Amino acid sequence: MGNYSLAIDIGGTFIKYAFIDQKLNIIKQWKKETKHFNTKDEFYDYLCENIDNHHIDLIGVSAPGVINEDSLVLSKEAKNVQTMYMTNINKEIELRLKRPTYSLNDGKSAGYCELMIGNGKGSQSSVYFIIGTGIGGCICYKDEIIQGVDRIAGEFSTLPLDFSPTKKGRFKRLGEIASISALIEMYNSRSPVPLKTGEDICNKYLNHDVLAQDIIHQWCKNIILGLSIIIMLYNPEIICIGGGISEEKWFIEKIQEIYKNETHIISDPIITTKIKACKYNNNSNLLGALLYAKKKLATSNNN
Structure with a gap:
């Protein structure tokens, strides 16, 4: 299972995606408009739609707001992402894409990218x-x-x-x-x-x-x-x-x-x-979220 990982950067205006290989090369990148939904299921369905998960082994997510260790969103951010409030990012995405998922605040994702490779x-x-x-x-x-x-x-x-x-x-x-x-x-x-x-x-x-x-x-x-x-x-x-x-x-x-x-x-x-x-800018959230996910997965496997 899996030739590459998926990184997702959730922003108030756009949601960015990237398929990234084991050497951190971006294989494919795309984005779509962040839309306002009234329910969390509509939002996460939209977030995960049309993603082929057959070659994905891991998902790293960068998201706005305060996110606890269990990926529960504890703060309300921009209008288009407010339906994420008090939802568990990892569980919602894993439910739809059936792959291990780890999430991190967007500022911390950018910083973690710089820490590890920048x-x-x-x-x-x-x-x-x-x-x-x-x-x-x-x-x-x-x-x-x-x-x-x-x-x-x-x-x-x-x-x-x-x-x-x-x-x-x-x-x-x-x-x-x-x-x-x-x-x-x-x-x-x-x-x-x-x-x-x-x-x-x-x-x-x-x-x-x-x-x-x-x-x-x-x-x-x-x-x-x-x-x-x-x-x-x-x-x-x-x-x-x-x-x-x-x-x-x-x-x-x-x-x-x-x-x-x-x-x-x-x-x-x-x-x-x-x-x-910073050395990385446009892709720092995507790369940082994935690097964090890799670390969390490795820690989970060792335990």
Whole structure:
């Protein structure tokens, strides 16, 4: 049974799939729109439909939200995936595809990919800071993911920064000032012509637009605030920054430059934590979820 494994990355907009061989080569890749369903059975039927399981030996799943050790989804995320709330991902997929399945939070999947085969490989302590609509993440010690007692370790979006009341009636969170969503909100609050994407703002920055340059600089400082808190709490060997923006060389160089020249937490020679871009981006969730599934399967077989 099985010539390759299946990796699934469940997102609020798209569900991505990949057949991956034993050497982690992607044999086939495809995606489809994430649709809203009223029941969990409709959702999982849609997730698993038209998948030929004859050559699959293992399934690894990357999914949004807080997921406990038994793959129970403990938090509600984007509208299109809210039917997953309080469902057991592994059991639902195993019921339909008849193959062993293991699942992991999407930020942790991306981080685990970097830990095992990316720029965090070989480190004794590492953190993965994934910038997107929010900020996902993963904290690792050697080759283990630190999950936390409630499995929320690495949920950097909700890192509290200020307990002063906000418009939403709660404390300010890192995701509200350092995510791509925050970048767009920061720019549009000062521009007479609103922009829809972070890419649009970055293009203006690269074309020397004064407002975009000012906003990007402040946004990068907000990111570094989060990185500085992580460094003082955990002091890892390396922090790898992921998400689409991390593929831009100028962005990583700007983060490194501001961190070096404008942030002095304590005496510079003492802090040796490196800040780098992730090696994998587009496929990190898929690869990380599968690598995690392989490890869990091996552990299960040994027991």
